[in-house]
Amino acid sequence: MINNNGSNNERSVKSKKTKLSITTNFKKIIAIAVIIFGLGFLSYGYLNNIVHFINLGIGLVLIGWIILSFSYEKYLKYDIGSGIFSDYIDLIGKLIKNLDIKTSGVVIPPRENLKNGAVFLPLNEDFKINFGLINDTIFFVNSDNKNEMGLILSPLGKSLVKTLKKYGDYEAIYCNCTEHADNNLKSEKLDNIKDYLNYSLNLFQLGNNIDINFSNNDVIILSYEIYDNTVCKKLQKEGLCKKYPCPVCGFIVLSLAKSLDRILKIEEIIEENKHIIIKLRIINEYNM
Template identity: 30%
Template sequence: MRDVENKDIASGILIVLGVLLSVYGFLRSNQTWTNLGIAGIFLGTVVFTFKSSKYVKRDALQGVWGSYRDLLSTFSDNLYLEGKAIYIPPYRNLPRGGVFVPLHEDFDLDLARLDEGTVFLTDVPSEKQMGLLLGPFGGRLIEKYEEHFEGSLKGTGSQAVESVAGSVLRSMGLAKRVYIEEEEDSFRIVVDPGIKCTPENCERTPCPVCSSILLSLATATGELIQAESFERKDYGVEIKARKLGGVERWM
């Protein structure tokens, strides 16, 4: 019992520090501090899933997940972001890829202006190019995917992502099933979540699970991907996303 209590305390400390670092980074426009904060919150969440009895404390996990989502929603609302998140595959400026939320639905994107130090992209010729860069959001989960895959996901295709994401998320209790259907210019993704989720929030402020799957798809296909809709169905959360072309198109 004492061991479990210590883990809960450690989780709480990680989450509080994560929130503080994220807010500090947000106010200072510092990507490094923001990413550290997000990582802290995520690690705090994950600690809840590793009890000595291998029991996932779902109520606590869902509470933390909600705080995580609310923090990002605050960023998005305060910046009046209207666009839907774009998942960028790794390239020279962003070696781990990234998630970019455009200021407007009618957007333009110049990948040459992004780098790992970018948070708010405002120094651009057109307002259409403005937005918020979240960095490789869900990156810790992607690292788990690649550990399970025993290699990089670059160029592996959508079926590899379906297999590895499904296995890892199922083992962590975060999703029961992941299904990916690829068409010429789009994806249909079904995630049967293992915890309570609010899919309508994921269009602009994605949760780590959805973000990790979409960012892995961008990595595996070399395509920028924009998620167009998240809908709750009887069989899970259905995500519809479109391909935006490779990195070269947006440089």
């Protein structure tokens, strides 16, 4: 069965490759033919002093050159980024499976000892975060108290946050929405965060239509449309989404955690036809 599937996959990959090379070669041949025609017209026009032929020659050379530069386009359809990322996810997935971690991830916003924030994967459902034990260099959190034990992973999507920071765009969403803040002010700031996340997703060409809703004051339901869900499918299949979200969801949750300055527990991440729903719970660190 496995051999059969393997050979089928091999065949489909081979046929795809052949199709691709035929299309690319066809484009290249046409481009070169157009350039040759152009050069022919150019030299004929130059030798016989016919301006229209010279013009046509120059134009054809330019068009040929443009077609030639388009002919490499197909190669970029293979997303190298998601390929590399999927290898990394395999490693993390294996680690989580081997440690038998069944809890979902807790996103910690950047703070003094965690400059880029972190994703904490507790070993127990009834967990506690001891910030004295956590810093950027720690991977396994070891403690006498079982509830404090877990993994500290660097959040995916932090590079997107860094990119925004580099261009000075990130500070725009920083808000200190305290529980005692005026409701109008809070909703206004949430609108700002929503607009900003929408802008960022569009900027990185990752998704759009983000919507953030608060329910019961400590549950956030966030939804958005993702452009490319190939990574989502893989993560959903392995049940890794809510444990260690992909760079896109990771970026959104990390930005939200930072802008609210709250620790967020990922309750659920659902993907259906490129529509993502993220359910988060705000954790009050002072009650922990």
